[in-house]
Amino acid sequence: MSDTTPRLEIRSIVRRFGGRAVVDDVSLSVMPGQVTCLLGPSGCGKSTTLRIIAGVDMQDSGEIYIDGKLVCDTVFRIPPEQRSVGLMFQDFALFPHLTVAGNVAFGLTGPRDQKRARVEEMLARVDMLRFIDDFPHNLSGGEQQRVALARALAPRPGIMLMDEPFSGLDNRLRDDIRDQTLSVLKEEGAAVLLVTHEPEEAMRMADEIALMRGGKIVQDGAPYNIYNAPVDKAAAAFFSDINVIQGRVQGLLTDTPFGQFMTPAIFETTEVDIIIRPQHVKIEFDRNGNPPAPTPENGVPARATVERARFMGGESLVEFRMDYDGSVMKATVPGVFLPKPDTPMWLMIRRDRCFVFPHQA
Known part of the structure; x- marks a missing residue:
């Protein structure tokens, strides 16, 4: 053999x-x-x-x-x-x-x-x-x-x-x-x-x-x-919780709460799902209403308010309501992080950790 x-x-x-x-x-x-x-x-x-x-x-x-x-x-x-x-x-x-x-x-x-x-x-x-x-x-x-x-x-x-x-x-x-x-x-x-x-x-x-x-x-x-x-x-x-950001491609760009995303040509003029896992959502405190500066890695910050926070053992799960469109965004943080409901914060996402797929209902 x-x-x-x-x-x-x-x-x-x-x-x-x-x-x-x-x-x-x-x-x-x-x-x-x-x-x-x-x-x-x-x-x-x-x-x-x-x-x-x-x-x-x-x-x-x-x-x-x-x-x-x-x-x-x-x-x-x-x-x-x-x-x-x-x-x-x-x-x-x-x-x-x-x-x-x-x-x-x-x-x-x-x-x-x-x-x-x-x-x-x-x-x-x-x-x-x-x-x-x-x-x-x-x-x-x-x-x-x-x-x-x-x-x-x-x-x-x-x-x-x-x-x-x-x-x-x-x-x-x-x-x-x-x-x-x-x-x-x-x-x-x-x-x-x-x-x-x-x-x-x-x-x-x-x-x-x-x-x-x-x-x-x-x-x-x-x-x-x-x-x-x-x-x-x-x-x-199937492998983890995900956040789904829906958008429509216009000229290879898709508008999202986190700014415009460059999306592949194969998706032009179609609806897409941009997927990001909760561990790749970065949280910043809202300091007098001033957002953190955009970065090439994390893109544009989006404002949100805390819906609820739970301690899960090794990490904390925080659910946010997005100001942009009222959608829910989840983020996980190592250790204990339990902000009170209605606390305003800024969210940023790792663009290199996003996946783009044709929209699935």
């Missing part, structure tokens, strides 16, 4: 239910040791894609390759148990009548002593060796998740498929389990496809993100690139 051959590759997968394409021409590839997150809202086709790859559902068209070899099209199909694919789901799916050791050994073959050694190795790796003779009902949710991970990796699968595996855990425990899981997966060198609807989880774990919507992959790439160069307004909004 070439170093450039994907461990997993799916080509133009389509799956229809009742005449509707739930998975619509989906293609992606995952290299050995790479974690790819299939990210999107509930009902967009993520889990169906995963089931097709696992072999528990059949596509209507398209092909699946593992290490460059065809494992499934609409005629030829290798059974799921022969695909060297590990599975992890949000319900853990441990066998209640088996001990922790029995669960981890379930998919292993070979002499008993070799299986036992592998079980102990994997349980030690997820810090669960001391529970080897316990039964699942004696374990916490986080401990059951660790056992499920050990069981999935024990047969040394080339591919690990994970469907919302951390959604049943509380937030504080979830971060610890995700970090430990990612470490073990990297050590094993499996190609990982993780399904999630949580952008923060995808950003935390993924080498690559495939953003899915309406059965299609609308954007894929490294987390940094997807976050900082979204393909459209919906993609930007």
